Amino acid sequence: MRLLILGGTRFVGRHVVELALAGGHEVTLFTRGKTNADLFPNVEHLHGDRETGDLESLKGKTWDAVIDTCSYIPRAVRQAGDVLKDAVDRYLFISTISVYEDPVAAGSDENAPLKKLEDETVEAVTGETYGSLKVLCEQVAESMFGERALIVRPGMIVGQYDPTDRFTSWVTRIAQGGEVLVPGKPTRAVQMIDGRDLGAFQLHLLEQGISGVFNATGAAQPYTWGAWVAGMRDTTGSDATFTWVDDTFLEEQKVNGGELPFWVPEPHDGVFAVSVQRAVDAGLTFTPFEDTVRATLAFAQTLPADAPRKAGLPPEREAELLKAWKEKSL
Numbered sequence: 103m104r105l106l107i108l109g110g111t112r113f114v115g116r117h118v119v120e121l122a123l124a125g126g127h128e129v130t131l132f133t134r135g136k137t138n139a140d141l142f143p144n145v146e147h148l149h150g151d152r153e154t155g156d157l158e159s160l161k162g163k164t165w166d167a168v169i170d171t172c173s174y175i176p177r178a179v180r181q182a183g184d185v186l187k188d189a190v191d192r193y194l195f196i197s198t199i200s201v202y203e204d205p206v207a208a209g210s211d212e213n214a215p216l217k218k219l220e221d222e223t224v225e226a227v228t229g230e231t232y233g234s235l236k237v238l239c240e241q242v243a244e245s246m247f248g249e250r251a252l253i254v255r256p257g258m259i260v261g262q263y264d265p266t267d268r269f270t271s272w273v274t275r276i277a278q279g280g281e282v283l284v285p286g287k288p289t290r291a292v293q294m295i296d297g298r299d300l301g302a303f304q305l306h307l308l309e310q311g312i313s314g315v316f317n318a319t320g321a322a323q324p325y326t327w328g329a330w331v332a333g334m335r336d337t338t339g340s341d342a343t344f345t346w347v348d349d350t351f352l353e354e355q356k357v358n359g360g361e362l363p364f365w366v367p368e369p370h371d372g373v374f375a376v377s378v379q380r381a382v383d384a385g386l387t388f389t390p391f392e393d394t395v396r397a398t399l400a401f402a403q404t405l406p407a408d409a410p411r412k413a414g415l416p417p418e419r420e421a422e423l424l425k426a427w428k429e430k431s432l
Contacts, residue, residue: 103308104128104164106190108152108182109171111138113263114196114256117301118169119145125305132160152178157185167192167308175225176238183246192308193247197240199257199319199373200233208291208375212255212315240315249313254304257319257374258294258364261394262401268363269294271414273398276331277338283420283427284344285352285365288328291375292364293320296389296397303386316381321388324375337395347427355423363413 105122109115110131119142122129130146133139139147148159152173160182168190173179179195186193199206203215219234227235243251260269276282300318307316325333335342349367359365366373378386415423 103166104130105308106130106132106160106165106168106186107171108132108168108173111141113265114259114297114300115169115171116141116263117297118171118304121298121301121305127305130163130165152182155181157181160185160189164189166190167194169194169196169304169308170243171196173239174227174232175235176222176242177225179239179242180246183242187246190250192250192252192311192313193243194252194254194304194308195240195243196304197236197253197255198233199255199317199376201237201240201255202233202373202376204373205370206372206376208372209377210372211377212317212380214376252307252313253315254300254307255315255317255319256295256300257317257376259297259300260294260398261296261298261389262397263297264398264401265412266363267411267413270398270402271363271411272331273334273338273395274402275414276334276342277340277399279340279342281424282331282342282344283362283415283424284327284331284346285357285362286327286349286367286371287346288326290327290371291324292327292330293324293374293376293378294364294394295320296394299387299389303381306385310385312384314380314384316384316386317376317378318381318386319374319376319378321391322378322382325391333391334395337392338399345424345427347423351427351430352423355426357415357423360413361415361419 105127107115107119110119111133119129130148132148132150134151135149150156150159168186201216203217206214216237217234222238224231240253264270295318303318331344
C-alpha cells in the first residue's frame, strides 16, 4: 500500500512507520519537520502545519490510505478531509478510550454512550475537553469518508518511544526494588496496549479492507493490578514488595494521576476494563507482557539520567505517603 501518515515521528506513529516499511509498504510522512526530523531519511517527507491549516504540500497527490495519528480538534480533521477525501481510499483516525461518557461500565463495548461538548466551537484541549473533542473528530471523519473511515480507540499506550513516562515510571520504579506504593486493591482491572501492537493492528485493518470502530485498549482479558505489578517485578528480577493504599487516603493526600499513572479511583475504574472483543475478532494480537516490560526498561535505559520525568512519584513523596499510610493504619 501507499500510506500517508499524518505524524509518524513520535511514539505510535513511529511504530506504524517502522512496521509499514518492514512490511514493504510505501510511506509518506506529513509533519511540521520539528520532532525527530532526522528519522526515516529514505521516505518522502512533506511539511506543513495542521494548526494553521497549511496543507499545501498534500495537494495533487494520492495514496491508498491515510493514518491520522495526531488530530485533537475537529477543524483539523475537516481541513485534512477536504484535501484528502478524493486523494485516499481509506482514512484511519486514532481516537481514544476517553470518548466514553464517565463513568464507563466494566465490559462496555464500542456502543457505550459518548461524551458531548456543550460548546462545539471550543478548541482548547484540556483534561475536560479532550475526550469530547475526539468524539467530534470521529464524527467529522465518518461524515466525510463514510464507510471508508476507520476509528481506533486506544487507552494507555506503552512501550518503546513512549514520551509520557506513565508505564515507564512503573517499570523503572519496580525494577529498583524495595517497598512500592500501589493504589487501590490487587483485584482492580487495568488495561494497556503495546505501541507495536497498536501499530500492527492499524496496518492489518487497512490491509484487510476492514471498516468500523474498534476499542484497542489492551489484552483480551484485563490484567488485575496484583498480576500487573507482580509481572513487572518478576520480569525485572527485582525484590520489590507492594503496599496497597486505598483511594480515599490517596485523594485526601491530593495524589494525582501524574504521580500514580494508571490509577483511576472507583467508580471510574471501569474505563480500564472495556471490551476489546471486536478488535480481537478483527485481528488484534498482543505482545507477551514480559516482552513489553523488557522493551520498556531497555528504552528507559537509553534516556539521559538527568532528563526530567513526566510521571511517577518522586522518592521523597512516595516515602512520605507510605509513612502517613502506616501511621493512619495504626
